[in-house]
Amino acid sequence: MLETLKTLCYLSGPSGYEDEVRDYILERVMPHADEVMTDSMGNLIVTKKGRVAPTKKIMLCAHMDEVGIIITGIDDDGYLRFDFLGGVDRRVVIGKRVYIGKNRIPGVIGIKAYHLVDKEEEKNVPKREEMYVDIGAASKDEAEGLVPLGDYGVFDDSVYEFGEGFIKAKALDDRVGCAAMIKLLESELPCDCTFAFTVQEEIGTRGAKVVANRICPEVAIVLEGTTAADLPDVPEGKTICKLGEGIVIPFMDRGTLYSRRLYSQVTELADMNNIKWQTKHMIAGGTDASVIQRSGIGVDTIALSAPLRNIHSPASIAKISDFEVMPELARLLIETVLKD
Amino acid sequence: MQLKDLIFDLCAVPAPSGFEERAYARVSELLAPYVDEIGTDAMGNLIAVKRCGKPNAKKLLLDAHMDQIGMIVTEIHKSGFLRFANLGGIDPRMLPAREVKLLTEPPIRGIIDTMPPHALSSEDMDKSIDAKKLFIDAGLSAERAKELIPLGTAAVFAGEGECFGEHQICSMALDDRSCVAIIIKIMEALSSHSLGLDVYCLISTQEELGMRGAVTGAYAIAPDYAVALDVTHAATPDSKKGETMDMGKGAAIGVGPNMNRALSGLLLDIAKEKSIPCQVEVMSGNTGTNGWVIQVSREGVETAIVSLPVKYMHSPVETADIRDAEAIIKLVAELALKLGEEE
Numbered sequence: 001m002l003e004t005l006k007t008l009c010y011l012s013g014p015s016g017y018e019d020e021v022r023d024y025i026l027e028r029v030m031p032h033a034d035e036v037m038t039d040s041m042g043n044l045i046v047t048k049k050g051r052v053a054p055t056k057k058i059m060l061c062a063h064m065d066e067v068g069i070i071i072t073g074i075d076d077d078g079y080l081r082f083d084f085l086g087g088v089d090r091r092v093v094i095g096k097r098v099y100i101g102k103n104r105i106p107g108v109i110g111i112k113a114y115h116l117v118d119k120e121e122e123k124n125v126p127k128r129e130e131m132y133v134d135i136g137a138a139s140k141d142e143a144e145g146l147v148p149l150g151d152y153g154v155f156d157d158s159v160y161e162f163g164e165g166f167i168k169a170k171a172l173d174d175r176v177g178c179a180a181m182i183k184l185l186e187s188e189l190p191c192d193c194t195f196a197f198t199v200q201e202e203i204g205t206r207g208a209k210v211v212a213n214r215i216c217p218e219v220a221i222v223l224e225g226t227t228a229a230d231l232p233d234v235p236e237g238k239t240i241c242k243l244g245e246g247i248v249i250p251f252m253d254r255g256t257l258y259s260r261r262l263y264s265q266v267t268e269l270a271d272m273n274n275i276k277w278q279t280k281h282m283i284a285g286g287t288d289a290s291v292i293q294r295s296g297i298g299v300d301t302i303a304l305s306a307p308l309r310n311i312h313s314p315a316s317i318a319k320i321s322d323f324e325v326m327p328e329l330a331r332l333l334i335e336t337v338l339k340d
Numbered sequence: 341m342q343l344k345d346l347i348f349d350l351c352a353v354p355a356p357s358g359f360e361e362r363a364y365a366r367v368s369e370l371l372a373p374y375v376d377e378i379g380t381d382a383m384g385n386l387i388a389v390k391r392c393g394k395p396n397a398k399k400l401l402l403d404a405h406m407d408q409i410g411m412i413v414t415e416i417h418k419s420g421f422l423r424f425a426n427l428g429g430i431d432p433r434m435l436p437a438r439e440v441k442l443l444t445e446p447p448i449r450g451i452i453d454t455m456p457p458h459a460l461s462s463e464d465m466d467k468s469i470d471a472k473k474l475f476i477d478a479g480l481s482a483e484r485a486k487e488l489i490p491l492g493t494a495a496v497f498a499g500e501g502e503c504f505g506e507h508q509i510c511s512m513a514l515d516d517r518s519c520v521a522i523i524i525k526i527m528e529a530l531s532s533h534s535l536g537l538d539v540y541c542l543i544s545t546q547e548e549l550g551m552r553g554a555v556t557g558a559y560a561i562a563p564d565y566a567v568a569l570d571v572t573h574a575a576t577p578d579s580k581k582g583e584t585m586d587m588g589k590g591a592a593i594g595v596g597p598n599m600n601r602a603l604s605g606l607l608l609d610i611a612k613e614k615s616i617p618c619q620v621e622v623m624s625g626n627t628g629t630n631g632w633v634i635q636v637s638r639e640g641v642e643t644a645i646v647s648l649p650v651k652y653m654h655s656p657v658e659t660a661d662i663r664d665a666e667a668i669i670k671l672v673a674e675l676a677l678k679l680g681e682e683e
């Protein structure tokens with residue numbers, strides 16, 4: 001799963017431009033799937049038969065898209081203006097490298113030299129409208145020849161393990177869920193399952209909405225990345241969750257009050273199987289679960305998440321031991337749902 | 341080696357102020373074929389000389405600093421995160437979610453973590469984060485971090501050099517390794533000429549902490565002439581007009597009290613005569629370059645400052661135009677020959 005995750009994080013797939021990720025996943029899961037389809041929005045829906053046909057239709061879900069930028073204009077002197085795709089904290093993009101479009105044109109989000117910054121300026125983060133991408137183009141013409149308006153950009157894609165069992169990459173949110181689903185698809189399943197690799201989660205869980213309408217699942221398991229604020233000087237109540245404390249099973253976030261039945265089942269399963277888990281200590285964030293849960297006549301929904309530091313930044317961090325258990329815990333839950 | 345590759349080669353060497361040994365070693369290797377002697381001093385400067393062979397020859401000093409901005413670990417927090425101070429001036433807004441390399445043996449990767457927005461107000465998110473509140477995350481427990489990372493360990497930004505568009509290069513440490521590369525190329529160009537004066541290279545230390553290495557280096561060399569080679573600000577969309585030079589318009593020749601008027605004039609004449617692209621950079625007071633301390637070394641040194649325009653100085657993504665660097669090589673090599681002729 002770790003190697004799959006690394007490969008997935010290298011790929012470019014900001015919201016609305018998930019093609020590279022989808023193509024890769026499709027290639028990986030094709031040999032193991034019974035049916036695959038891509039819908040009009042670009043969601044990839046994969047079904048695989050298991051040992052039995054379930055009494056309840058089960059769907060697993062992870063989103064393929066990542067946060068990024070979209071090019072909105074080109075200045076006379078060749079600099080690109082942009083907007084964010086998804087919720088990006090302006091504080092983490094300054095002086096960062098980006099790669100634009102399929103051809104991966106390298107650029108940087110520039111900021112004038114510190115020597116030219118006055119004391120007042122230094123206290124504030126430039127507004128998004130003031131920011132620009134420098135691709136080394138000397139003129140508008142040159143830039144236009146390289147980058148069409150509406151093209152996307154992704155952050156620096158270096159991926160590596162570091163410290164005591166950590167991994168750094170962009171897009172860990174939610175390639176970690178995608179990697180877990182690929183792992184499940186490559187194994188024998190307890191029962192038939194549908195896997196939804198969704199688009200546009202980062203701009204408002206838009207892909208999952210239509211997937212849920214199409215699949216009409218009765219039980220949904222959302223595999224995600226979630227924000228961790230376990231930094232020094234952060235008071236205990238504000239850490240949300242911690243790296244190294246296990247997989248996150250939330251009872252609630254800002255989008256969803258998760259199924260209490262599934263929550264107690266999965267937390268019990270984790271305990272019984274010695275899988276380290278934690279819950280979220282703060283009602284924060286949201287996932288595809290919010291739209292899946294309230295689709296059709298309603299869906300029993302739960303999420304399993306990997307805690308991530310610097311989520312939505314070019315340098316997200318996960319602890320490998322926290323997310324490695326994700327496929328196994330999902331499988332245990334599927335078996336339990338089957339028995340219900 | 342091509343100039344571009346030479347610059348990337350040098351920029352990849354981690355050597356923040358006070359920790360220049362790795363740069364010293366690499367520059368020595370690269371410079372050795374073109375000079376007669378290489379040595380060092382108590383400040384760690386690299387001092388090399390190419391002699392002309394004449395007795396009592398005059399001395400021309402070419403200076404570029406080999407140190408880069410960086411960080412230094414000041415505390416290991418009980419959680420294992422590392423508190424740090426800056427080595428040189430770094431915009432604190434450049435730091436969140438930044439990858440760094442801790443200069444242990446072998447080096448250790450780290451990331452400067454940032455508090456996620458979920459727990460902040462929108463007002464907080466418009467404010468830059470005080471660098472004192474930031475930590476390097478090396479993914480280590482406090483116990484392990486203490487074993488592996490002694491206090492006082494230095495760090496630099498991570499990342500590799502990259503070509504931008506047709507003529508631009510982007511890397512950390514272009515300030516001032518690009519000019520170190522330029523000096524190596526000048527010495528390479530001069531190696532096929534007979535010189536009229538001794539040419540000294542001062543590849544100096546601790547410039548970013550206040551031009552410290554150049555003070556002792558210039559004193560030891562006691563030059564007659566000096567050219568300080570450094571980077572200057574190139575225009576960006578958010579900089580004010582008049583504060584910056586233009587990238588791609590050639591060598592920036594400094595004019596002002598820090599520069600000897602005759603020497604600056606000679607540079608401008610050479611540029612005109614040889615059709616070398618150049619631009620005048622008016623510098624009113626302290627130039628913030630080693631030229632500032634070299635000029636007042638011993639009984640005074642006739643000093644010129646030639647600069648390479650660079651965008652985003654002191655960031656991990658400094659950007660320069662390779663044509664400007666080529667112009668400087670030509671210009672300063674010509675100056676060395678010209679000054680030699682006059683003797």
